Amino acid sequence: MKVLVTGGAGFIGSHVVDKLIQEKYQVVIIDNLSTGLQENINPSATFFQLDIRSEEVLTLFMCEKFDFVIHLAAQTMVHKSLETPSYDCDINVMGTVNILEACRKTGVKRIVFSSTAAVYGNVTTLPVMETNQKAPTSFYGLSKLTCENYLSLYKEVYGLDYMILRYANVYGERQGDGGEGGVISIFTRKISQDQSVLIFGDGSQTRDFIYVGDVANANYQSLLVGSANKICNISTQIETSVNSLIDHIGMISGKMVSRNYNEKREGDIYKSSLSNAIARKDLDWQPHMTLIEGLDKTYHSLSKL
Ligand SMILES: NC(=O)c1ccc[n+]([C@@H]2O[C@H](COP(=O)([O-])OP(=O)(O)OC[C@H]3O[C@@H](n4cnc5c(N)ncnc54)[C@H](O)[C@@H]3O)[C@@H](O)[C@H]2O)c1
Structure with missing residues (x-):
């Protein structure tokens, strides 16, 4: 084919x-x-x-x-x-x-x-x-x-x-900083270079x-x-807050992460998660990677760059 x-x-x-x-x-x-x-x-x-x-x-x-x-x-x-x-x-x-x-x-x-x-x-x-x-x-x-x-x-x-x-x-290996959903690649690169991370809002906003x-x-x-x-x-149908995302990357990197909080950005969605019931049923698909495992792979690949 x-x-x-x-x-x-x-x-x-x-x-x-x-x-x-x-x-x-x-x-x-x-x-x-x-x-x-x-x-x-x-x-x-x-x-x-x-x-x-x-x-x-x-x-x-x-x-x-x-x-x-x-x-x-x-x-x-x-x-x-x-x-x-x-x-x-x-x-x-x-x-x-x-x-x-x-x-x-x-x-x-x-x-x-x-x-x-x-x-x-x-x-x-x-x-x-x-x-x-x-x-x-x-x-x-x-x-x-x-x-x-x-x-x-x-x-x-x-x-x-x-x-x-x-x-x-x-998110994952080979992600650039520019497109949609690049927050993990941005945080990973910053944390691996001992730079502080910038959070818009109080970090309680969630993403899937x-x-x-x-x-x-x-x-x-x-x-x-x-x-x-x-x-x-x-x-994944799981909500993860930006604060806990940084906690996870900090733990994986073994580094102290310095966080700067800024004004919430106009137009940013506060909470997000998508149902995956239809994909499970009609595509015979389900997510296999846990966030911790996926972040570990991502951190170790992007931090080498
Ligand atoms: N990354 C995410 O979180 C996310 C979320 C939802 C949807 N998507 C969608 O997934 C797809 C892939 O996104 P990605 O994150 O891998 O982005 P990416 O920028 O890494 O990949 C897009 C690719 O398309 C190529 N491209 C762009 N314009 C082109 C053109 N005019 N002609 C030929 N090639 C062109 C680019 O060179 C690049 O290789 C996109 O359709 C995007 O909208 C991504």
Whole structure:
């Protein structure tokens, strides 16, 4: 089976590629290396340095005849989407439509799309279910929600199967500091360099941290399940406060962590966790990595850099 992974040189994409190669799939990557790194690319994959918005995408699809597409390439920065909505829309919406067009013109069996908890916006009842109201507070969340709607209409009009995975805050080896959910990589790097960490608010705000290996498994499972066209949260369903996150990293590092508290940031969500009941049932997936184990792996890999 031949799979195209867009964004396969990035943080999550490179782990997805590793998983597929381990499972003996033939993997092709397209990535423009805007935030991805050459060194993340699995040498057993075929790599094309290409923009998802380019015309060459269709030519590549026609030559390679992919069975499946896992689409991760995106503009992932919430603040950038608020500064330049058109840039975010161009990559996330137009880029995705270009990929969808190539899928339907070349008979791809299924596309797996990386979406986000940002599609929900501010919610008061936890854990958030997939059926919750969608009210994104950033253009990034809006562009991802728009793509989800494109996928659903492509299924209706052209019969292209999809799986939509809405990730909570992903963390793990190879994570950069810039994108969504980068708080663990930022704290890890600061703590390993004996620098103080900056916390917005009193640190009691919570997030749902999911390990990247579990996210890679969810993408893999999305190719295997018989019944497609589902939307699944990919999460632990566990709330962890920023203060306890720092306690854990401090313990793993064996260092005294100096903390600076600043004003709460406007627009930051106070509490977050996503229900993973649908992924457990429909994807036959569950998270395996505990936070302590995952943080330990992450700390020891990122602190070497
Ligand atoms: N990291 C998280 O916590 C998180 C949470 C929810 C959703 N997501 C989604 O998961 C996906 C992967 O995110 P990530 O954290 O690995 O980010 P990342 O920045 O590490 O990966 C994105 C990859 O896409 C590539 N890319 C960007 N624009 C491109 C373009 N126009 N053409 C070709 N390649 C392009 C980048 O070079 C990079 O390799 C994204 O779709 C993101 O929205 C991430």
